Amino acid sequence: MSFPWANDYKPSHPFMVWMDEKLPLPRFVYNAVGGGYPVPRNLNYWWNFGFLALICLGIQIVTGVILAMHYAANQGVAFDSVEHIMRDVNWGWMLRYAHANGASAFFVVIYIHIFRGFFFGSYKAPREMVWLLGVVIFLLMMATAFMGYVLPWGQMSFWGAKVITGLFGAIPLVGEPIQHWLLGGFAPDNAALNRFFSLHFLLPFVIVGVVVLHIWALHIPGSSNPTGVEVKTESDTVPFYPYFIAKDGWAAGAFLLAYCAMVFFFPNALGHPDNYIPANPMQTPAHIVPEWYFWPFYAILRAFTQDFLIFPAKLMGVLAMFSAILVWFLLPWLDRSPVRSARYRPLYRKFFYALLVDAAVLGYCGGSPAEEPFVIISQIAAMYYFLHFLVILPIVSSIEKPDPLPYSITEAVLGADDHAALAAKA
Amino acid sequence: MADEAVIGTEQGEGVRRRDFINIAAVSAAGVGGLSVLYPLISQMAPSADVLAESSTEVDISAIKPGQAIKGMFRKQPVFIRNLTPAEIAAANKVDVGSLRDPETLDQRTKPGKANWLITMGVCTHLGCVPLGAGEGETKGEFGGYFCPCHGSQYDTAARIRKGPAPKNLEVPPYEFTSDTVVKIG
Numbered sequence: 001m002s003f004p005w006a007n008d009y010k011p012s013h014p015f016m017v018w019m020d021e022k023l024p025l026p027r028f029v030y031n032a033v034g035g036g037y038p039v040p041r042n043l044n045y046w047w048n049f050g051f052l053a054l055i056c057l058g059i060q061i062v063t064g065v066i067l068a069m070h071y072a073a074n075q076g077v078a079f080d081s082v083e084h085i086m087r088d089v090n091w092g093w094m095l096r097y098a099h100a101n102g103a104s105a106f107f108v109v110i111y112i113h114i115f116r117g118f119f120f121g122s123y124k125a126p127r128e129m130v131w132l133l134g135v136v137i138f139l140l141m142m143a144t145a146f147m148g149y150v151l152p153w154g155q156m157s158f159w160g161a162k163v164i165t166g167l168f169g170a171i172p173l174v175g176e177p178i179q180h181w182l183l184g185g186f187a188p189d190n191a192a193l194n195r196f197f198s199l200h201f202l203l204p205f206v207i208v209g210v211v212v213l214h215i216w217a218l219h220i221p222g223s224s225n226p227t228g229v230e231v232k233t234e235s236d237t238v239p240f241y242p243y244f245i246a247k248d249g250w251a252a253g254a255f256l257l258a259y260c261a262m263v264f265f266f267p268n269a270l271g272h273p274d275n276y277i278p279a280n281p282m283q284t285p286a287h288i289v290p291e292w293y294f295w296p297f298y299a300i301l302r303a304f305t306q307d308f309l310i311f312p313a314k315l316m317g318v319l320a321m322f323s324a325i326l327v328w329f330l331l332p333w334l335d336r337s338p339v340r341s342a343r344y345r346p347l348y349r350k351f352f353y354a355l356l357v358d359a360a361v362l363g364y365c366g367g368s369p370a371e372e373p374f375v376i377i378s379q380i381a382a383m384y385y386f387l388h389f390l391v392i393l394p395i396v397s398s399i400e401k402p403d404p405l406p407y408s409i410t411e412a413v414l415g416a417d418d419h420a421a422l423a424a425k426a
Numbered sequence: 427m428a429d430e431a432v433i434g435t436e437q438g439e440g441v442r443r444r445d446f447i448n449i450a451a452v453s454a455a456g457v458g459g460l461s462v463l464y465p466l467i468s469q470m471a472p473s474a475d476v477l478a479e480s481s482t483e484v485d486i487s488a489i490k491p492g493q494a495i496k497g498m499f500r501k502q503p504v505f506i507r508n509l510t511p512a513e514i515a516a517a518n519k520v521d522v523g524s525l526r527d528p529e530t531l532d533q534r535t536k537p538g539k540a541n542w543l544i545t546m547g548v549c550t551h552l553g554c555v556p557l558g559a560g561e562g563e564t565k566g567e568f569g570g571y572f573c574p575c576h577g578s579q580y581d582t583a584a585r586i587r588k589g590p591a592p593k594n595l596e597v598p599p600y601e602f603t604s605d606t607v608v609k610i611g
Binding site: 169185284 | 470471472473476480496498500501502503526547548550551552553554555574575576577589590591592
């Protein structure tokens with residue numbers, strides 16, 4: 001894409017000139033993430049999380065491909081092969097902990113990335129496609145993470161697989177055949193383990209493909225920014241390289257510090273001890289919980305305990321859980337306010353924080369046992385979650401009186417002082 | 427273009443030979459593609475060896491009234507329970523019309539063997555193994571089974587009474603081959 005003032009790629013070395021004629025890959029990189037991509041000058045740290053997500057995806061693919069060299073996807077030996085990785089393979093413990101905690105880190109980063117989008121209205125026109133592709137990436141991540149968690153074939157692996165594939169059994173008439181088809185049997189067994197391994201290996205590369213589309217779609221209108229005011233002139237932007245490569249690099253350093261602290265000092269803090277017990281189809285763990293990043297959705301699933309008309313509670317729970325994510329696809333059209341950034345939306349800002357609290361409450365309930373008071377709390381929180389998207393957002397965007405927007409990004413950064421603005425232009 | 431138009435008019439109708447070739451080629455490719463899709467989808471269904479493991483025989487002579495054992499059928503637990511007269515009476519006392527999945531105890535057992543309650547040990551909500559068949563496990567509010575995952579409660583006929591599960595515990599196909607042996611599947 002670009003703005004007319006974007007720097008032009010000018011290869012100087014004869015080899016690069018030759019390369020530019022045969023396969024202009026360096027030109028492509030320069031225009032995508034180099035000096036040829038102008039970005040708003042006011043991007044704050046919340047804008048680093050896309051880059052951090054890319055780092056996480058890289059970590060997961062590298063450690064994952066290596067783990068696959070030592071892992072055996074057979075229900076007889078899968079659990080032992082993971083212990084083999086932990087005890088016998090050189091640095092195997094580190095690679096596995098890096099992969100397991102890498103999944104958690106990926107979700108931390110992606111949830112911040114998503115809530116950045118909620119706050120700053122990143123999903124609004126002209127960036128709807130960026131948002132839609134992002135939701136697709138998130139769904140693929142959830143599928144990949146779920147199948148990866150099954151592979152160690154511990155108790156939580158097995159029962160997680162059983163519960164999640166059991167969701168499909170809620171579909172009327174065809175539910176049970178679909179469930180047996182997905183599992184290749186009547187319960188999770190060798191057939192299921194093998195196909196989950198195959199798909200767990202494949203899907204990350206599908207994610208890479210959708211990430212390329214996500215960034216491509218982003219680069220057509222260009223990045224949004226904390227004011228939500230579109231770029232007007234050259235003084236509103238700086239080239240991606242060196243400015244935001246440097247800023248992303250700094251954020252990457254800070255992120256890797258926290259990540260390595262988890263990997264090396266608290267590698268099992270987010271795991272479940274039950275998953276160090278080999279899978280046993282005859283014994284359900286006392287308290288089945290998915291990984292923490294699924295807790296809010298799990299709470300919504302469990303919030304439905306009563307049948308409603310012809311719909312059994314189980315089906316309602318399943319539909320609600322999937323709808324909780326699918327509703328994001330409608331977000332660009334549910335929030336009709338022309339103002340993007342919550343900085344200038346006093347009313348929406350309050351509801352944004354309410355949603356943040358609501359998601360945290362759902363997460364806490366999803367990780368707790370299915371008993372009171374968590375059931376009633378998740379029911380209220382799940383109702384509020386859907387109210388936020390389907391009722392509150394459309395109403396707020398029609399009744400809210402936004403605060404005055406700055407004239408431009410430059411004005412937002414340097415103030416309305418004419419001299420400063422002129423100096424920046426010069 | 428002009429040539430094609432001429433050919434079309436020479437044949438005296440609006441259909442050209444090329445239209446026929448287009449339709450024939452696309453149809454052949456479509457039908458071919460769909461037939462290739464079938465084995466690609468069908469391979470995911472349970473394989474012959476998985477299906478072959480779907481029958482099992484259990485000796486029930488050692489199960490005293492009030493006791494239950496866990497067997498295995500299709501790689502899933504199956505509960506075989508010898509009901510006490512009090513449990514049978516409790517199951518028959520319930521107003522069937524008030525149940526979520528209305529079935530009587532007689533419909534769920536074999537004639538003359540009302541004390542032998544044989545069900546899958548798979549909660550119909552999301553597939554956990556309910557508690558209540560093992561020694562010392564809680565049987566829930568209704569004296570049958572209790573699923574610890576999401577709190578579904580089953581009564582002494584293993585019928586769903588409370589909680590998110592939509593159906594009673596499934597009764598697998600079985601028959602008594604003698605007074606002490608049950609063949610499940």
